[in-house]
Amino acid sequence: MNPLQPRRRHRLSHLMFALLVAALPFAATVPALLWQERQDLQASVRQQVDQGLQLVDGILDQADEAARILLPLAGGSCDKAVYSLRRQVAVAPFVRSTVLLDGDNVYCSSLSGSTRWAMPARGFVQGRMQLLSGNAVTPKVPLLYYRLNRGGDAAVATVDGRYLQLALQDVSDRILVFLQVGDHWLGPRRYGEGAMPARGQVEEIRHSSRYPFSVRSSYDVPAWHRHLWSHHAPLTVILLLLGLSAGATLYWLLGRPASFTDELRRALANDEFEGYLQPIVKPGLPDWRGAEVLMRWRHPREGLIRPDLFIPRAEESGLIVEMTRRMMDAVLAKLAKLPLAPDFHLGVNISRAHLQEGGLYSDCRRWAGLLAESGAVLTLELTEREMVAITPEVEALFRRLDALGVRVALDDFGTGHSSLVYLQQLTVGGLKIDQSFVAGIGSDGLSGHIVDSVAELAAKLGLATVAEGVETAEQFDYLSRLGVNWLQGFYIARPMPLDEFVRRVRQGGTWQR
Numbered sequence: 101m102n103p104l105q106p107r108r109r110h111r112l113s114h115l116m117f118a119l120l121v122a123a124l125p126f127a128a129t130v131p132a133l134l135w136q137e138r139q140d141l142q143a144s145v146r147q148q149v150d151q152g153l154q155l156v157d158g159i160l161d162q163a164d165e166a167a168r169i170l171l172p173l174a175g176g177s178c179d180k181a182v183y184s185l186r187r188q189v190a191v192a193p194f195v196r197s198t199v200l201l202d203g204d205n206v207y208c209s210s211l212s213g214s215t216r217w218a219m220p221a222r223g224f225v226q227g228r229m230q231l232l233s234g235n236a237v238t239p240k241v242p243l244l245y246y247r248l249n250r251g252g253d254a255a256v257a258t259v260d261g262r263y264l265q266l267a268l269q270d271v272s273d274r275i276l277v278f279l280q281v282g283d284h285w286l287g288p289r290r291y292g293e294g295a296m297p298a299r300g301q302v303e304e305i306r307h308s309s310r311y312p313f314s315v316r317s318s319y320d321v322p323a324w325h326r327h328l329w330s331h332h333a334p335l336t337v338i339l340l341l342l343g344l345s346a347g348a349t350l351y352w353l354l355g356r357p358a359s360f361t362d363e364l365r366r367a368l369a370n371d372e373f374e375g376y377l378q379p380i381v382k383p384g385l386p387d388w389r390g391a392e393v394l395m396r397w398r399h400p401r402e403g404l405i406r407p408d409l410f411i412p413r414a415e416e417s418g419l420i421v422e423m424t425r426r427m428m429d430a431v432l433a434k435l436a437k438l439p440l441a442p443d444f445h446l447g448v449n450i451s452r453a454h455l456q457e458g459g460l461y462s463d464c465r466r467w468a469g470l471l472a473e474s475g476a477v478l479t480l481e482l483t484e485r486e487m488v489a490i491t492p493e494v495e496a497l498f499r500r501l502d503a504l505g506v507r508v509a510l511d512d513f514g515t516g517h518s519s520l521v522y523l524q525q526l527t528v529g530g531l532k533i534d535q536s537f538v539a540g541i542g543s544d545g546l547s548g549h550i551v552d553s554v555a556e557l558a559a560k561l562g563l564a565t566v567a568e569g570v571e572t573a574e575q576f577d578y579l580s581r582l583g584v585n586w587l588q589g590f591y592i593a594r595p596m597p598l599d600e601f602v603r604r605v606r607q608g609g610t611w612q613r
């Protein structure tokens with residue numbers, strides 16, 4: 101299984117989730133805001149139209165009252181009626197003239213007394229109202245005739261259109277309100293016939309219950325994005341920024357490793373594990389004769405992390421196999437072409453998971469192949485602390501590795517319980533004397549005896565010995581005299597970055613005592 105795959109899948113789902121959250125403030129607020137605004141607009145237009153209707157009804161009530169008073173005089177003598185006609189003009193608000201008709205002809209007028217001109221009933225809506233752009237007296241001033249009929253006679257009160265326009269103006273706020281009588285309409289500033297100007301998508305109409313007219317208004321619902329930007333630009337920006345920061349925070353939170361294993365997986369995907377090399381020398385010979393590859397974690401925030409802080413968890417999770425594979429591939433890509441000393445031993449720590457996982461043999465074949473060019477030998481260091489059960493498969497694997505020219509050494513020898521069993525049953529080529537025993541040389545008699553015994557046992561079994569943790573000249577001399585084949589420790593060199601190791605090998609003269 102590729103340990104990186106689940107991580108990529110998670111990243112994608114985290115991104116989707118974060119985008120969803122980023123869109124949430126905008127998506128939750130804007131439709132509600134626009135809906136509320138539309139409701140408010142509709143309510144305010146309804147209110148305007150209702151108020152318009154009330155005002156026009158009120159004006160017409162005055163004309164109706166005047167016409168009602170004059171109607172009994174219709175058909176009678178004009179001389180007798182003219183005073184009453186003029187009186188209504190004087191006392192009735194909004195009424196600018198009054199006339200009496202016999203049939204379709206005006207025969208008496210408040211303006212000129214006895215007269216004769218045609219005012220056909222068919223021009224009136226429901227025989228009662230007519231809206232005009234003007235008349236002979238004031239051709240450019242709209243007016244409205246209000247007519248009451250009795251038999252063939254009629255009385256008409258004329259309302260000055262400017263009163264109506266003032267009333268319409270008064271109720272027109274953002275949206276214009278119009279009066280409609282039949283095909284004729286009157287707006288706050290205009291008069292017309294036929295279709296009303298600027299018909300919008302939404303229309304509000306109220307019909308008077310008492311007179312044959314209606315008041316109407318219409319408006320367009322603006323495109324939501326244009327409306328939002330022109331009316332709520334700061335809010336839109338705030339919502340978008342809020343969403344983006346919430347989404348980004350969520351993405352960051354989701355991306356944080358949920359567990360230490362997740363953090364290791366993230367680090368593996370980012371190639372944060374690298375190999376440091378600690379040189380190994382042979383007593384009496386110049387130059388580095390080997391090296392141990394030791395893993396370091398170059399953490400982006402924490403800096404360089406020691407292996408004992410993360411290797412145990414990497415081993416538990418099985419990630420150690422892929423970590424070792426990547427580290428060794430990177431190390432060998434640089435080491436393979438180096439002028440290494442003859443019989444150079446490159447040690448690498450191998451975990452139990454790698455032995456069990458099945459890929460160890462093919463990894464070793466690849467690594468040994470790369471090293472072959474430089475004449476170096478690969479040594480697998482297996483720690484006693486983490487040994488596998490000895491099965492026929494494990495025995496066969498050790499034999500195949502031996503045939504491949506890959507050496508196996510028991511690391512931390514003497515600290516576990518099964519050292520001797522491994523020596524007996526597995527094809528092992530060497531022992532690594534644990535640094536705790538080396539540290540006791542010269543000061544702790546028991547440690548000195550153990551080191552002596554291990555060296556003696558190794559010599560008898562024909563095994564190569566490496567002593568690790570050599571920190572002093574005294575330890576170096578003691579182990580050299582004892583015949584230990586390889587020495588490793590701070591006295592010789594500390595583990596160093598791969599590039600430094602390569603540079604120093606290229607410069608030559610790496611070790612001289």
Ligand SMILES: Nc1nc2c(ncn2[C@@H]2O[C@H](COP(=O)(O)O[C@H]3[C@@H](O)[C@H](n4cnc5c(=O)[nH]c(N)nc54)O[C@@H]3COP(=O)(O)O)[C@@H](O)[C@H]2O)c(=O)[nH]1
Pocket residue numbers: 378392393394395396406407408411420424449450451481511512535568569570571588589590591595
């Ligand atoms: N499975 C894997 N285990 C690994 C890998 N890389 C390292 N390790 C194991 O981690 C443990 C700690 O390693 P590290 O901190 O690198 O310490 C090594 C040396 O730096 C240290 N050393 C060497 N010389 C001296 C010395 O003179 N004094 C002193 N105090 N310490 C010294 O010893 C460690 C080497 O140990 P060993 O491997 O037993 O030779 C350690 O158990 C590593 O095995 C890895 O890639 N895989």
